[in-house]
Amino acid sequence: MIEELEAGAEAGADALGPAALLASIKASRSIENTEAARQLDLAARWADLHPPESIHTAASFAVAGCEHEEPIAGPGTPLVAEFCVTELGAVLGITSVSAKKLIGHALELRHRLPRLWSQVHAGRVPVWRARAVAEVTIHSTPALTREAAAFVDAQVAAVAAKIGPAQLDRLVAETIKRYDLATADPAADPVDGYLHLDPRHVTIHDQDVHFAGTVRLEAEVDLADGLDLHQALAHRAATLKALGSQESLDARRAKALGDLARTQTALDLFQHGHTNSSDEGQDLPVAREVVLHAHVDATLSGDTTIFGPTGRLEEGQRLLLLEQLRSWCGDSHTKVTVKPVIDLNQPKAAPGYAIPDRIREHVALRDRVCVFPWCARPARGCDIDHVTEHDHDADAEGRPQPGPTHTDNLAALCRFHHRLKTHTAWRYRMTAPGIFEWASPHGHRYRRDRDGTTALDPPEAGPDPPRIPSPRR
Template sequence: MIEALEAGAEAGADALGPAALLASIRSARSAEDAAAAEQLDLAAQWADLHPPESIHTAATFTVAGCEHEEPIAGPGTPLVAEFCIAELGTVLGTTSVSAKKLIGHALELRHRLPRLWAQVHAGRVPAWRARAVAEVTIHSSPALTREAAAFVDSQVAAVTGRIGPAQLDRLVAETIKRYDLATADPATDPEDGYLHVDPRHVTIHDQDVHFAGTVRLEAEVDLADGLDLHQALAHRAATLKALGSVESLDVRRAKALGDLARTQTALDLFQHGHTNRSDDRQALPVAREVVLHAHIDATLSGDTTIFGPTGRLEEGQRLLLLHQLKGWCGDSRTTITVKPVIDLNTEKSAPGYAIPDRIRDHITLRDRTCVFPWCGRPARGCDVDHVTEHDHHADAEGRPQPGPTHTDNLAALCRFHHRLKTHTAWHYRMTAPGVFEWTSPHGHRYRRDRDGTTALDPPALDPPALAPPALDPPDPGAPRIPSPRR
């Protein structure tokens, strides 16, 4: 049946002429823009349903760890009850961070950029353009007042949202000056005494890892700092060449930048690397400690250990090549710690509530990330949660412990989702080692395992008259939506 539908679709596409095909593409884009605009409106309505007053814990004081008001847009936008963000994210199949950004953009546009908001819903400005503007006005430093945001809104709306990043930055800088939002400082800005928007930044795109194991870095620095850095990289690249490197200038400059990050330069190696005196080795500057957790499959052949060509690096959940690991470990100042293999098929337990390191490592390796639907925070930085709550009085009162410290009752949860599970109606259970089934306050269910997150049967709509037809049970062989990697 599916093959017949696909064949029909292909036949229909072949039947269209060039003009009709272009018209269909344009219609599909218009429908996509309309759906994105509607999603923004619905996200704002979701926020309306969850003001801070909707928090069921005491509203007159703050309880440590409980839900609190969440300001997610600029001054003048309504606050939102923090934990409502997670359920929206799971329904959309995205992270809580992405859901928070969606709600924040919707509120920023509706309350502080109303002209742009109206143009989005009139179909004159695509939602993605408006969201790009909202992202800038939300995170402007110093913060834009409602009046300042209204000025940006009027300027952007006048050109129907067609404004690039550089133009938008200049517009925000002008707005900050126009509305006197920064402290006058003639030394910083001698032209008119106002602090301009500071464009300096260093961004490492560690989510976009090349197959060769490299990442892209971009930066904007002071002119003097840039010239100094250029000179330092040129000097170290030349030193590496003098030491016998046959690599290209670009590669040597990249390696020199890594040397600077570790406070170990090629000159250090040249001056101290050819001596066995321990006092010279100690004279080298102390490098900043960077801990990487690498996992490489290995097999034993007699007395020889054979490593596979690829492995996994926990940091960023990325591919690791064996020759890279050898290069890192070949540095004379690298400390290598080899931990014993943990058999994830062997259950582990401990008396009491405290979780020993051997069990924590087991959970970290088994779960890899926070086990909340679509969350990708690395497990090594997460809390280890008792799935069934540990009863601290059970042993003293002679009752069976409902929540033992056992690998079958433990899971990795980031701090936000740990609090969510503790203080809201979200609950989950472990159906198999490393496999979890979550249920949201509104009855949505999700399965989370090492392969990602699968949305299970949705709840019936309320009122019952709007309930959708019964759905077939989920196909175990159906493709899964992978969890985002961090």
């Protein structure tokens, strides 16, 4: 039936003329904006259902790791129960961090930017623009008071549909000055002692790795530093060309930027191109100290190891080409460590509660990331959790251990989701090595495996489940 409807829709679209097709696209965008605004309102209502009072019960005391109240928007917005973001994120198919940001933007707009909130729901401003404003007012340094945020709201309301990042930054800077939110420092600004908003930053988008093994970098630096950097890159690019590099100017400038961090690559190229002595350069320190975990399939052919053309890079969970790995390892006296292959099909166990490094490594390689639905935090930075809780008294009392330290009972969970599993009604089980099924407090179910997260049959609408009170000391 669904395929027939889709085929019918496609046939209808094919029958439309240019004007009708443009009108249909415009109507579709209008529906999209309306639903995005509705989703923003529902996110704020979800926060309303989870105030701090929903966490604590009478005569209970906070225990380390338990849920706490958290401000996720600017001053003057209501606090929310920390763990409420997870179920919203799960049903939307986004991470807990993204769900937290969605709720924070909704509360910021509703409580501190009401004019913009009204324009969003009137269809005059798209949600993504309003959220961009909310993101800036939430994270302004110094923090905007409620009065200062109201001033930004009043100024933005008239131009919200077309304001850009630069204009918004200038407006926030003016607001900080108008409301005297920054500490005056005559030395920093001899005119009026105002500390302006500092836009300097260097951002490396290491989670967005290109197929060619490159990442995007953006920066905002002082003018003098920028000119110095430009001169240094031009000089190093020219040096690389003089030393025999056949790469383009852009590629040489990009490599020169890496040289500034390593300080060694240009010298290596000179030595390799102008001397045959194997002893020269042996005393030079290792220039590159970045740690990467690369996994490449290999087969044995007699005494020869044959590597496959592709592999996997743990950092960023990206495809890795063998040629890229060879170029990195052959550059700048890079130190290479080869570890023995771990058979993930061979389960491992240890007595007691502590998790040995060999088992921790096994779990990290198997799970790759935190196994909570949609979470993508690398497993190497996660806690290793006993899926079925370890009973510390079982051995002493002569009872079978329900939660052994065994790879079939261990999973990688980031600290936030580890706390969530321990202190809330979220539950999960391992159905096969590396495959997990989760159940949320409201009955939603998810399967998490090496390919990602799959939402299982949704629950029937029914009464809300009781909240688990905070444990007592």
